[in-house]
Amino acid sequence: MERDIDRVLIDRNAIAQRVNELAAEIADELAAEADADAATPLEVTLVPILTGSFMFVADLMRCLPMRMQIHMMSITSYPGRSTASRGASVVAGLTRLPESLAGLHVLLIDDILDSGQTLQLATQTLRDRNPASLRTCVLLRKQREDAMHTPVDYVAFDIPDEFVVGYGLDFDDYYRNLPDIVTLKREVVEA
Numbered sequence: 757m758e759r760d761i762d763r764v765l766i767d768r769n770a771i772a773q774r775v776n777e778l779a780a781e782i783a784d785e786l787a788a789e790a791d792a793d794a795a796t797p798l799e800v801t802l803v804p805i806l807t808g809s810f811m812f813v814a815d816l817m818r819c820l821p822m823r824m825q826i827h828m829m830s831i832t833s834y835p836g837r838s839t840a841s842r843g844a845s846v847v848a849g850l851t852r853l854p855e856s857l858a859g860l861h862v863l864l865i866d867d868i869l870d871s872g873q874t875l876q877l878a879t880q881t882l883r884d885r886n887p888a889s890l891r892t893c894v895l896l897r898k899q900r901e902d903a904m905h906t907p908v909d910y911v912a913f914d915i916p917d918e919f920v921v922g923y924g925l926d927f928d929d930y931y932r933n934l935p936d937i938v939t940l941k942r943e944v945v946e947a
């Protein structure tokens with residue numbers, strides 16, 4: 757696996773530090789919202805998008821001190837060896853959202869914002885369930901026009917427009933266990 761790596765873009769220490777910072781920012785904003793409406797105790801509903809966000813959300817949620825629930829949502833857009841979006845669609849059998857999100861402060865979490873199709877579909881799916889508030893958070897945002905024009909509240913890192921793996925992100929479902937965010941050698945992706 758190591759021999760397939762071209763270069764490390766973001767190492768594990770930088771990820772850990774930035775996830776901590778981002779969690780503090782999110783916690784502060786949620787606390788301010790709860791203060792503004794004293795009737796609402798501070799509570800958040802996390803909606804991670806499977807599969808790629810699992811490592812990010814596991815780290816982020818442990819830095820968020822408030823009461824929370826978590827409901828997974830599965831969206832697929834890069835099947836198999838794809839490195840470009842094939843169009844995002846909700847995987848119904850794997851998505852476990854309540855019918856209504858009324859009264860809930862929702863934080864949607866994904867690993868990467870690339871074409872923006874996944875985030876747009878997820879956002880619309882959640883809005884249709886009427887949450888009290890909806891915030892969106894991604895670990896990575898690619899510096900490409902589609903991504904930069906997709907609304908998102910929290911971004912841990914802006915990265916160059918290159919295919920990346922590690923820390924939950926895959927190529928053909930491999931490499932998710934790499935602790936750093938890396939690029940792969942061209943011959944691995946084009947084989």
Ligand SMILES: O=P(O)(O)OC[C@H]1O[C@H](OP(=O)(O)OP(=O)(O)O)[C@H](O)[C@@H]1O
Pocket residue numbers: 805806807808809831832833834835841844866867868869870871872873874875926
């Ligand atoms: O902005 P976009 O172009 O829509 O790309 C972003 C999405 O693509 C990947 O999901 P993928 O379909 O590969 O599913 P996975 O998370 O199960 O690997 C990634 O995890 C994001 O959810």
Ligand code: HPA
Pocket residue numbers: 834868870918919920921925926927
């Ligand atoms: O660069 C990427 N890597 C892995 N999965 C992805 N899904 C969208 N973009 C990417």
